[in-house]
Amino acid sequence: MSNLSTKRLTKELAELQKKPPGGVTLESADNLSQWVVKVEGAKDTLYQNEVFWLRFTFPSNYPLESPEVVFVRNIPIHPHIYSNGHICLSILYDHWSPALTISSVCLSILSMLSSCTNKERPPDDSRYVAHAAKSPKQTNWAFHDDTV
Amino acid sequence: MVDGELLEVLKGCEEVLRDRLSRSSSAESFLTDFKDLVESMLSARPTSSNSTEWSGEYYAAVVEELRALGLHRLHDVDTDFEEVTLQIIDAGSRRHLLPITIPRPGELRHLTVRMDLPGRTGPAKIPVSRTGGRLGLAEVVQAFEKTLEEFQPLWDQLDDLDVNTWIVEPDQPRRSHTYRRIALGNNLYLQIDIDPTSPLAPPAYKFLGADRAAAKCRETARKNIGAWDATNLLRKNIESLLEMTLPSRPMTDASQRSALGSHEMEGKECGICYSRQLPIDLGGDIDGEVNGSGAVPDQVCRNGSCGKLFHHRCLYEWLRSVPATRVVFGAWHGSCPYCSAVITTTKP
Ligand SMILES: [Zn+2]
Ligand SMILES: [Zn+2]
Numbered sequence: 001m002s003n004l005s006t007k008r009l010t011k012e013l014a015e016l017q018k019k020p021p022g023g024v025t026l027e028s029a030d031n032l033s034q035w036v037v038k039v040e041g042a043k044d045t046l047y048q049n050e051v052f053w054l055r056f057t058f059p060s061n062y063p064l065e066s067p068e069v070v071f072v073r074n075i076p077i078h079p080h081i082y083s084n085g086h087i088c089l090s091i092l093y094d095h096w097s098p099a100l101t102i103s104s105v106c107l108s109i110l111s112m113l114s115s116c117t118n119k120e121r122p123p124d125d126s127r128y129v130a131h132a133a134k135s136p137k138q139t140n141w142a143f144h145d146d147t148v
Numbered sequence: 149m150v151d152g153e154l155l156e157v158l159k160g161c162e163e164v165l166r167d168r169l170s171r172s173s174s175a176e177s178f179l180t181d182f183k184d185l186v187e188s189m190l191s192a193r194p195t196s197s198n199s200t201e202w203s204g205e206y207y208a209a210v211v212e213e214l215r216a217l218g219l220h221r222l223h224d225v226d227t228d229f230e231e232v233t234l235q236i237i238d239a240g241s242r243r244h245l246l247p248i249t250i251p252r253p254g255e256l257r258h259l260t261v262r263m264d265l266p267g268r269t270g271p272a273k274i275p276v277s278r279t280g281g282r283l284g285l286a287e288v289v290q291a292f293e294k295t296l297e298e299f300q301p302l303w304d305q306l307d308d309l310d311v312n313t314w315i316v317e318p319d320q321p322r323r324s325h326t327y328r329r330i331a332l333g334n335n336l337y338l339q340i341d342i343d344p345t346s347p348l349a350p351p352a353y354k355f356l357g358a359d360r361a362a363a364k365c366r367e368t369a370r371k372n373i374g375a376w377d378a379t380n381l382l383r384k385n386i387e388s389l390l391e392m393t394l395p396s397r398p399m400t401d402a403s404q405r406s407a408l409g410s411h412e413m414e415g416k417e418c419g420i421c422y423s424r425q426l427p428i429d430l431g432g433d434i435d436g437e438v439n440g441s442g443a444v445p446d447q448v449c450r451n452g453s454c455g456k457l458f459h460h461r462c463l464y465e466w467l468r469s470v471p472a473t474r475v476v477f478g479a480w481h482g483s484c485p486y487c488s489a490v491i492t493t494t495k496p
Contacts, residue, residue: 004462008422042335044358063420064469090320097485098420098466099456104397111316114335115356 005062006032012102024106033058036072039106045114052076054109055085056102066096068135069105077119080112084129086136087112088122093141203253210250213285221289223474234289235474238296240304241451243483243490244323246292248285261288264323265295266302266344302326302347305382311453311487312383313394329356330386333395336361338386348378350385365390418445419486420462451489460496467493 009032016026016037023042029035035056041047052075057068069092071085080088091100091108122128132139207229214222214232223235223245234246249260249271258273274288309328310321316337317329327341336357343349350373355362372389387394417424426443445457458466466485467473473482484491 004421008420011422044361045335064465095320098462099486108316111314111331115316115329115331115337117356 004064005058005060008063009058016102021103021107023110024103027053035102037102037106039110041076042110042114046116046119047076047113050074050076054106056105063098063100066092066137067102067105068137069109070136076113077121078113078116079118079120079122082122082128082132083125084132086128086132086139088141090141093137093139206253210283213283217285217289220476222476234285236289236293236296237490238293238303239300240307241490242303242307242323244292244296246289248288250283259283259285259288261292263292263295266299266324266326268324299323299344302342302344305342305347308381308383312396314397330394332357332365332390332392334358334361336365338365338390340386342382346378348380348382348385350376350389351382416445416457418459418462419456420458420466423459426459426461447491447493449484449487449489449491451484451487454484454487454489456484456486460493463491463493464496467491 013026013029013032013035016024020026023040025038025040027036027038035058037054037056039052039054041050041052052071053073055068055070055072059065059067069087071081071087075081075083075085082088087109089108089112091097091105128139210229217234221234221236222232224233225231229250231247231249234248236244236246238244244264247262251257251259258275260271260273262271274284274291303323306321306326306328309315309330314331315321315328316331317339318325318327321328326344327339329337329339332338334357336355338353338355340351340353342351353369355365368391369389372391375388376385377388378385383394418426424444443459443461445459445462447458447460447463449456449458464480467480467482470482473480475481479492479494481490481492483489
């Protein structure tokens with residue numbers, strides 16, 4: 001792991017422990033390459049009282065390259081989330097920017113859950129899950145322009 | 149794929165062409181290579197076939213037209229020379245990409261242009277004059293620039309919303325998108341659809357989220373809509389309408405991070421690696437060519453409302469990793485990771 005990502009991840013870790021955004025808790029960070037973050041479905045949304053876990057895996061050239069982010073253990077039912085935990089969200093792939101942080105990624109995912117009006121799996125879920133690579137970063141995503 | 153006649157001319161050169169394209173340091177050098185290649189192939193062939201000779205001239209003319217247009221406007225040329233993408237910077241420093249399909253020789257009836265503009269569905273077919281085999285790219289660019297002028301007021305308002313509020317939809321706004329779903333906090337969202345011809349007028353709007361909170365917002369908006377001031381910023385009007393300050397995207401702006409108290413979090417650190425001094429070992433880490441140890445962030449985003457600082461090496465490595473970045477005459481042109489404004493750097 002390069003010095004570039006070590007310094008930045010250490011700062012992000014401290015930030016996440018000291019001042020986590022609402023609904024976001026760091027659950028484990030045994031090392032600087034894989035973290036698990038707990039996110040809670042917000043009140044008054046379709047995911048109220050539900051708890052989910054996001055697994056972040058950082059490449060050695062983070063933040064030049066995006067982290068791999070997947071849901072683990074309990075996968076939310078959502079039109080942009082596949083049942084294997086892969087998330088269709090452009091900032092995790094083509095539109096990643098070093099301006100984003102672990103906190104802001106968690107908040108974007110929470111807001112994606114919160115603005116959901118119809119709890120269902122993506123229409124191509126079974127086809128996608130049958131053929132998807134282990135990492136969602138290997139998928140060629142076509143992003144939905146349309147509202148959820 | 150490759151046009152029949154051009155393919156004929158370039159037979160056996162596909163590898164060379166692909167190799168040149170991947171190694172060209174700039175669009176200029178690729179175009180020069182490409183033209184030389186077509187010309188050398190043409191001169192190496194017996195000149196019995198008139199049509200082939202003519203198509204070689206045709207492509208040479210296309211290259212000349214591109215050159216006349218100014219190479220700073222050339223964003224990309226595909227290997228088959230079937231599509232060129234131009235980049236146009238508008239009055240508000242926004243970059244627009246304009247992919248144009250190059251007609252095959254002898255089929256020069258119209259240009260197919262894909263414009264990312266409001267109200268535009270599908271590509272536009274622009275009839276071209278056939279005189280002299282010219283494509284008329286300059287005219288297309290001129291017309292496009294004129295259309296861009298019309299949308300400046302709209303994009304000024306949309307950019308202001310995109311930078312200062314938390315937009316949840318579209319996930320990645322394009323220039324053609326006139327709607328925005330804005331997070332208001334507490335799981336409440338405002339969706340607006342702006343009329344491109346009068347962006348300062350009250351937009352069509354609806355609230356999404358918890359029933360009671362949404363009903364309360366609707367009520368507030370109804371009460372205040374009469375006070376809408378079409379000379380003011382759209383964002384400011386929305387804030388007056390809802391009697392609240394629109395929350396900004398969490399944790400991406402410098403002021404929020406500086407509130408965390410770390411002395412290096414005061415905006416003087418690099419926006420990519422979060423350090424002030426570039427780590428000593430990093431110089432040898434990437435390319436092993438330049439030692440960047442001890443360097444402080446000296447690259448600054450020219451967008452006044454952003455002004456983010458970056459280490460030369462960090463910014464260069466970032467721009468280099470983004471496929472949309474272009475290299476022209478040794479300068480790397482891309483967008484700021486924070487605000488997407490055009491940012492330029494050189495190889496450190
Ligand atoms: Zn840096
Ligand atoms: Zn910027």
